[in-house]
Amino acid sequence: MIEIRNVTKAFGGTRAVSDCSISLEGLTITGLIGPNGSGKTTLFNLITGLLKPDSGEIRFLGKRIDGRLPHEMARLGLIRTFQLSRVFPRMTVLENMLLAPQGQTGERLLSLWFRLPRIRNEESDNRERAFELLDLLGLMRLHDQFAENLSYGQQKLLELGRALMAKPRMILLDEPTAGINPTLIRTMIEMILKMRDRGQVFFIIEHNMDVVIEVCEKVFVLDHGEKIAEGRPEEIQRDPRVIEAYLGC
Amino acid sequence: MDLLLHLAVVVAIYSIFALSLNVEIGYTGLFNFGHVAFFAIGAYTSALLTLSGAPFAVGLLAGLAAAGVCGYLLSIPALKLQGDYFGIATLGFGEILRMVVSNEVWLTKGPMGLPGIPRPEILGFIFDTLPAYLALSACMALTTFAILAFVVLSPFGRALKAVRDDETAAEILGKNALRFKIKSFVIGSTFAGLAGVLWAHYTTFISPGDFTLTETILVLLIVVMGGKGTLPGPVLGAVALIFFQESVRFLRLPPEWTRLLGPLQQMVFGLLLVVLMVFRPEGIIRERGGRHGD
Amino acid sequence: MDSISYYLQTALNGILAGCIYALFAMGLTLIYGVLNFVNFAHGELIMWGAYFLFLFMGEPFGLPLYAAIPPALALTGCLGVAMDFSVFRPLRWANRLTLLIAAMGLSVFLRNAAQFFWGAEVRTYGLEVSAGTRFFGLYLTMPQMAIILVTLLCVGAVYLLFFRSRLGKSMRALSDNLDLARISGIDTKRAILAAWVISAVLAAIGGILLALDTNLSPEMGIINLIKAFAATLIGGVGNLWGALLGGLLIGLAENLGVLFISPGYKDGIAFVIMVIILLARPYVIVGERSD
Incomplete structure (x- = not known):
């Protein structure tokens, strides 16, 4: 689905991501691991348009996407969450969820006045879906709280729910x-x-190896911005280069 | 009685002015410190048109359009700036506009001002008494409230709040933050223009001195004191502060006092802003969760 | 006067104005660098600096100019610190809008306080207008010579303080990262205090020089705030030398610009320059965090 080819990104003199190539073709849950500062989040920022690569290219469903603005990425069907959760603090949990669906008629200022019935329908569909997801996430009873009142973990769940709402x-x-x-x-x-199981595809940065082993089909390992290994989680764990990278020398 | 009617008219006009600023500050997080410029554009546009014989309806619509278009034109360079920078850019715009109004004497008569602005006339009815004008401005205020309430409670308003809370996260969710900010700014500017039009035809005389930073501060204080990001906040703030300001004006004080009274009142306003920010930044009415747009 | 020396004279006047703007801009950018917000009340420090001098030169003090300057500068420094203690320190971790509005309120308060005490009218220090001196056909008055000299001195002092002293080092660390500076054991309180004093004193010096060369009024602060801000934008925010350069550019542009447009728009030139710079900039989405 995502095809990263020879992508490099440097800040000042240091290369945060260096000549990195990753292909997520045909995978459902892919992991991205590596020691702190190995360039994982930078890679995410490159994919989602928060940063522009210095060289190389990123393709999504065959289309070149590097250098596009973040909101265009979302339109194409790429949504991310953040390491430190970034919910909208002064909006309710439900509002956070309802914000996410793409291409809402009611977000266009003109349509607001002429297509009210359609907006009503969209809203009630979205709301139904939001409640279903909030229920699964255990956030149902908090739906009319400001997101800033949620615990950190709940905020991360909300962020996941929000991402799912965007389909x-x-x-x-x-x-x-x-x-x-x-x-x-x-x-x-x-x-x-x-x-x-419902067909959603994920790309996950994760430190917790138990989680990685439980959910990931395939794992890529970054160190100093370079891809040093890829494979099934159990294999990766035994890979000497990975062990070396984590223990550091 | 006349004093009360006068107060009510001013409250209605300033409610519109404050509601329009609240869309920008309260719902979108745009620190507009030059809001008075759009008030002035509305006032001057309508005054100049009606003085040259155009009917009030034309002046009104042109005033709204001029304020909105200027808002759009300013927003393109200014919204490249974040937060405080945007604040200074708008502050600068307010000062520039006053400069233009003072200098382009051929158009605006400069510091002399424009006297004799006609009272509004709609379908043959002339709003030339206080109660009539109150009815007109109250009607406009209610309409403004209804329109802006509809906008901020809609999915569009929800997206504005997202941009306010975390622009990057909003972008990541597919919202074109710049577009939303521009739209919000244009809406705010347009309704500030409406307030300006009503002001011009109420006082029947305008001059550059009416549109200083002092007005921006007053409307800013109205919004933050009432409660930014809430619907009733700006109206409540307008009632409280206009009563305070206008009643001071109507005290019969010796002239040597009134010279001091102006700055003293401004000192109170400034201090009020500081104290509010330190002790209750959310204002009288607190923004709450619980309502979701439909 | 022939036309070439007229243009040169205008350019010289521009440099003189630019020196003063540079002093304002350096103070503004210093606070921005250390505390990461635009001090909207910076203009009031400029204005109060000038008025403090007016205070000490008038009754009941009646000090001569040179004796009145030190207490005026000291008092403005105190005002800067007082601003921090009363408003900005309690709000140090507040959100930006809160901070900005508070600064705005403070600015309104201080501007009107000056008007309350001294009236809205334009004043001068009532010094005798000294005859100017001619250098190579250019005309320069005593206050104008003082502007150049004092600006050079200030820039030198700021350089020494920032790049040669320990205090300057901690201030620079602070402007890189407040949290990091705090945990790495830098005395942040002292550095912030120093930044306020320096910023306020630079503002006062500039304000006094401006008032000596022209006049003083309660409105002088807010007008110059916009110019100082435009100067910091040109030079890159938080960059001291950029502020210096930006100030000079604004001063030159204003004085040379008046050759082509109505003098009534002189104060608007800085704003137009600012808009042009902004138009040339790409739209950046800030606030991203990385690991």
Whole structure:
């Protein structure tokens, strides 16, 4: 689905991502691991248009996407979450969810006045879907709270729910389980697996190897911006280069 | 009684002015510190047109259009800026506009101002008494409230709030943040123009001195004191502050006091802004969750 | 006067104005660098600096110019610190809009306080107008010579302070990253305090020079704030030398611009330059975080 070819991105003199090539063709849940500062989030930023690669190209469903603006990526069906959750703090949980669907008629200022029935329909469909997802995420009773009142873990769940609301072709999750308690990690994993069974494709940065092994079909390993290994999670764990990278020298 | 009617008219006009600013500051997070410029554009456009014989309806629509178009033109360079920078750019625009109004004497008569702006006339009815004018401005205020409420509670308004809360996250969710900000700015500017039109035809005399930073501060204070990002906040703020300001004006004080009164009142406003920000930045009415657009 | 020396004289006047704008811009950009917000009340420091001098030169003090300058600068420095203590320190971790509106309120308060005490009218220090001196056909008055000299001194002092002292080092660290500076054991309180004092004193010096060369009024602050801001935008925000350069450019553009357009628009030139710069800039989405 995503095809990254020889992508390089440098900040000042240091290469955050270096000549990296990754293909996610035909995979449902792919992992991206690597020590801190190995360029994982930078790669996500490149894919989602927050950064422009210095060289190389990124293709999504065959279309070249590098250098496009973030909102265009979302339109194409790429939605991400952030390492430190970025929910909209002064909007309710439900509003956070309802915001995500793409191409809403009611977001166009002119349509607002002429296509009210259609907007009503969209809203009620979206709301139904939002409640269904919130229920699965265990956030139902918090739906009219401001998102800033949620615990950190709940915010990360909300971010996942929000991404799902957008019905993207692929969701990029940046450390979905970091810093949240084991119960919520369980909810998170089950949600991801359930959505995979419904055909949702994920690309996940994850530190927690147990999670990686449980959910990922294939894993790519970055170190100092370079891809040093790829393969099934169990193989990766035994790969000497990966072990070396994690222990550091 | 006349004083009360006068106060009510001013409250209605400033409610429109404040509601329009609230769309920008409260719902989109745009720190517009030059909002008075659009008030002035509305006022001057309608005044000049009606003075040269155009009917009020034409002046009104032209005033709205001129303010909206200027808002659009300013937003293109200014919205490349974030936060405080945008604030200064708009502040600068307000000052520039006053400069233009003062200098282009052939058009605006400069500092002399424009006297004798006709009272509004719609379908043969002339709004030349206080109660009539109150009816007109209250009607306009209600319409403004209804339109802006509809806009901010819609999915469009929801997207504005997302841009306000976290622009990057909104972009990631497919919202073209710049577009939303421009639209919000144009809406705000247009309705500020409406307030300006009503102001010009109410006082029947306008001059560059009516459109200084002081007005921007007043309307800013109205919004943040009432409660930005809420619907009733700006109206409540307008009631409270206009009553305070206009009642001071109507106290019969010796002239040497009134010279001091102006700055003193502004000092109070400034201090009020600071104290609010330190102790209750959300204003009197707190923005709450619980309503979702439809 | 022949036309070439007329243009040169105009350019010289532009440099003189530019020096003053540079002083304002350096103070503004300094606070921006350290605390990461635009101090809307910076203009009031400029104006109050000039009025403090007016205060000490008038009754009941009646000090001569040279004796009145030190207390005026000291008082403005105190005002800067007082601003920080009363408003900006309590709001250090508040969101941007809150901070901005507070600064705006402070600016309104201080501007009108000056008007309350001294009236809205335009004033001068009432010094005798000294005859100017001619250099190579260019005309330069005493205050104007002072502008050049004092600006050079200030720039030198700021350079020494910033790039040669420990305090400057900690201020620079702060402008890179406040949180990081805090945990790496830098005395952030002292550095922030120093930044306020320097910013305020630079503003006061500039304000006094401007008032000596022209006049003083409560409105002088807000007008110059916009110019200082345009100068910082030209030079790159947070960049001291950029602010210096930007100030000079704005001063030159204003004075040379008046050759072509009505003098009534002189104060608008800075704004137009600002718009042009902005139009040339790409739209950036800020606020992204990376690991």
